[in-house]
Amino acid sequence: MFTGIIRAVSRIEKSEKKHGSLFLTIQTPKGWRVRAGDSIATDGVCLTVAKAGKGSYTCELMTETLKKSYFGSFIPKRVNLEKSLRMTDSLDGHFVLGHVDTIGRIKKIQKQPSGVLYTFSFPKEFACLLVPKGSIAVDGISLTVVDATRDLFSVSLVEYTLKYTAIRDKAVGEQVNLEFDIIGKYIVRLYSKGN
Numbered sequence: 001m002f003t004g005i006i007r008a009v010s011r012i013e014k015s016e017k018k019h020g021s022l023f024l025t026i027q028t029p030k031g032w033r034v035r036a037g038d039s040i041a042t043d044g045v046c047l048t049v050a051k052a053g054k055g056s057y058t059c060e061l062m063t064e065t066l067k068k069s070y071f072g073s074f075i076p077k078r079v080n081l082e083k084s085l086r087m088t089d090s091l092d093g094h095f096v097l098g099h100v101d102t103i104g105r106i107k108k109i110q111k112q113p114s115g116v117l118y119t120f121s122f123p124k125e126f127a128c129l130l131v132p133k134g135s136i137a138v139d140g141i142s143l144t145v146v147d148a149t150r151d152l153f154s155v156s157l158v159e160y161t162l163k164y165t166a167i168r169d170k171a172v173g174e175q176v177n178l179e180f181d182i183i184g185k186y187i188v189r190l191y192s193k194g195n
Contacts, residue, residue: 004093004142039084044140044177046098070175093142094135129180137179
């Protein structure tokens with residue numbers, strides 16, 4: 001489990017497809033101790049460290065992960081990283097599982113006096129999971145929804161978020177990984193027809 005509070009931005013050193021899986025080698029952030037078996041959210045995707053070396057570590061992304069996230073079609077230069085939540089950590093964001101639901105796309109980026117407003121498109125079947133002032137994880141970043149329609153939602157990013165996450169690397173038209181709020185998912189499941 002994660003919080004959506006990004007702890008480091010790091011570089012992907014190597015990507016390799018093998019036996020239907022994608023292997024990513026990621027530069028270990030300064031001061032981090034990474035061991036095989038650790039869970040690290042990588043642009044919102046919970047990945048298990050398969051191999052830890054000096055200065056880098058490697059994770060394997062299987063078919064389902066490649067289908068649900070943009071890693072199936074695009075490898076960025078830099079990614080947002082967050083280590084798994086420990087019982088003693090503060091919960092500054094919201095409950096994020098690292099189980100990406102779908103891919104969104106940046107539609108607009110608008111500068112505002114208090115930050116930058118990002119508008120994203122997303123598949124309409126997930127509209128029931130978005131509410132204004134609710135939570136969403138975009139590339140692993142815990143954000144608050146400003147507004148939502150059937151296939152668009154917006155979030156306002158403060159300067160700190162833009163400075164310390166990799167979302168600033170992305171432009172209009174580029175893809176992002178989306179994970180909707182787990183509480184909303186359970187409520188929709190509970191009240192859906194036939195369940």
